Amino acid sequence: MSMAIAAMVAWVVTASIGIYMLRTWVTHGGLRRQRATGAGVPPAVVFGHASAALTGLLIWLGFVKTRSDLLAWLGVAAVASAIALGVCTVTLWTPYPVAVPPAPAAAAAEAPAPADGDTVTDEMIARLLADPFPASRRPRLKLAGLVPVAHGFAALTTFMFAVLAAIGAR
Numbered sequence: 001m002s003m004a005i006a007a008m009v010a011w012v013v014t015a016s017i018g019i020y021m022l023r024t025w026v027t028h029g030g031l032r033r034q035r036a037t038g039a040g041v042p043p044a045v046v047f048g049h050a051s052a053a054l055t056g057l058l059i060w061l062g063f064v065k066t067r068s069d070l071l072a073w074l075g076v077a078a079v080a081s082a083i084a085l086g087v088c089t090v091t092l093w094t095p096y097p098v099a100v101p102p103a104p105a106a107a108a109a110e111a112p113a114p115a116d117g118d119t120v121t122d123e124m125i126a127r128l129l130a131d132p133f134p135a136s137r138r139p140r141l142k143l144a145g146l147v148p149v150a151h152g153f154a155a156l157t158t159f160m161f162a163v164l165a166a167i168g169a170r
Contacts, residue, residue: 007161
C-alpha cells in the first residue's frame with residue numbers, strides 16, 4: 001500500500017504544479033488570446049488535460065481507501081489519458097525554432113541619434129557624475145521553463161508509481 005500512497009503524493013505534487021500553470025495561463029490572458037486569435041492550444045485540450053488528471057486523482061483516492069483492483073486500473077487509465085493530453089499540450093504549445101530577423105526600421109530606431117560631439121560627451125559626464133559606481137547587473141535566471149519540465153517528470157513518476165501499485169493490488 002505504500003506504493004499507492006507514493007503515487008497519491010506524486011499525483012498531488014503534479015496536480016499542484018499543473019494548477020499553478022493553468023492559473024498563470026488564464027490570469028495572463030492565455031485563454032482570451034487563444035479565443036481571439038485561434039492560435040495555440042485549444043482550451044478543450046488544456047481543460048481536458050486538467051480534468052483527466054483531477055478525475056484520476058479522485059479515482060486514485062478511492063483506490064487508496066477501498067483497495068479495489070478496478071479503481072487502481074481506472075486510475076492508471078486516467079493518468080495515462082492525462083499524460084497523453086499533456087503531450088498534446090506541450091507539442092502544440094512549443095514554438096518551432098524560427099529565427100526572425102530584426103526589421104531595419106527597428107534597428108535604426110535603437111541607434112542613438114547623431115548629435116554634435118559635445119552633447120554626447122556632456123551626457124556621458126553627467127551620467128558618470130550621477131552614478132560613479134554603477135551596480136553590476138547580475139544575469140537573472142529564467143526558471144519559468146523548468147516549471148513544465150518539473151510537471152512532466154512528476155507526471156511520469158506518478159504514472160510509474162500508479163502502475164506498480166495497481167500491479168501490487170492483486
